[in-house]
Amino acid sequence: MRLVIARCSVDYSGRLDAHLPEATRLIMVKADGCVAIHADGGAYKPLNWMNAPNTLNIDDSTWTVANPKGETLTITLFEVLSDVDAELGEDPGLQKDGVEAHLQELLAARPESIEDGLRLVRREYPTAIGPVDLLCRDADDGVVAVEVKRRGEIDGVEQLSRYIERLELDSTLGDVRGVFVAQVVKPQARVLAESRGFRWVEVDYDDLRGLRPDELRLF
Amino acid sequence: MRLVIARCSVDYSGRLDAHLPEATRLIMVKADGCVAIHADGGAYKPLNWMNAPNTLNIDDSTWTVANPKGETLTITLFEVLSDVDAELGEDPGLQKDGVEAHLQELLAARPESIEDGLRLVRREYPTAIGPVDLLCRDADDGVVAVEVKRRGEIDGVEQLSRYIERLELDSTLGDVRGVFVAQVVKPQARVLAESRGFRWVEVDYDDLRGLRPDELRLF
DNA sequence: ACTTCGATGTCGTTT
């Protein structure tokens, strides 16, 4: 990784056109050829960037980055304040815990934690507009479509609406009931879900993972 | 901005939990207090980060970043290979050209490029749930609501649906026809648009800008 | 402050 701090101006031409006037910035060049131009503030997103795969051409004080799609990034250097190069090596990578896929797995293994008597028919049940998270049958053998989100917001309810519309059109399933499941269901999402005739359920991630004893649920 | 290259391990706890095993990485600390941990590859997104506002506490080889929401990032340093500090100053900011707003302008100036005989009534026509991109009348004087996107995906069709529902409720416009316009309309968006009774149209940004001669369209 | 929506989104997964 090479880190250059320099007074520079930058031009990008590609999916849009963008220009950065002369100022002091960080230019970060990674081992895979990615280039990013950072200011001294504003979260982690760079002002300009170019992702791999691309080619970096350094001609005196003009750096030109080009990729196969025909996008170009041109950096003009006026004064270099610092220039550091270091070999970092491969990164072992990030371990995450607590994302939606995990939540869906846990619910698929224990559909009864959503509603008494609920049985899983299929995970990721396919429709023309995408897969339904969980397709189930309830205690009365009715078809139930379950949408799982980590955070339950309006978009998720819209998604469930579309799936149910599709399921009722495309199949011989007949009436399909909707259930919206999330760790937290936002007030607006509750209102919309109810107005669409869906149940909404909040579940606890730690409970599902079995970190808390099941007995606690009996109370 | 402070740039430290070091062998380190990192733990994040907040919206999820994540762990980075010991390896050599870049730690970037910006003037506003943001911290980002970068590997030597993988686009511009850091492996871990913490945005402002937050507090950075450096205690020997353990750095702790905490924000008001209770999220924490803990960095344990094993070996520092490089440590650079520089004053960058304010950035004058990025100038952009070619985003959705621009596309909408061009279409407003030439509604007939969407559909023969289409005339603009108003751009950003207001409704209770937000402005409709273009409100038009067609060759038969029927009301047409146009939603403009750079890339046409399902969300955009949903947005158009909500606007039309509103327009038909709130006004004396009567039936409103929907047209979904984008540079590229994705297959799922096509299906949904058609099932809602909307037309979808793909337009070319360069054509609209007039970079290609109009005569080309005659063939 | 909160919500909505665009983005050179980026990233992973599946087709």
Add this chain to the structure above:
DNA sequence: AAACGACGTCGAAGT
């Protein structure tokens, strides 16, 4: 490779 949805999305604009 293309499409599709999730994201610790980020960030700006409007309320």
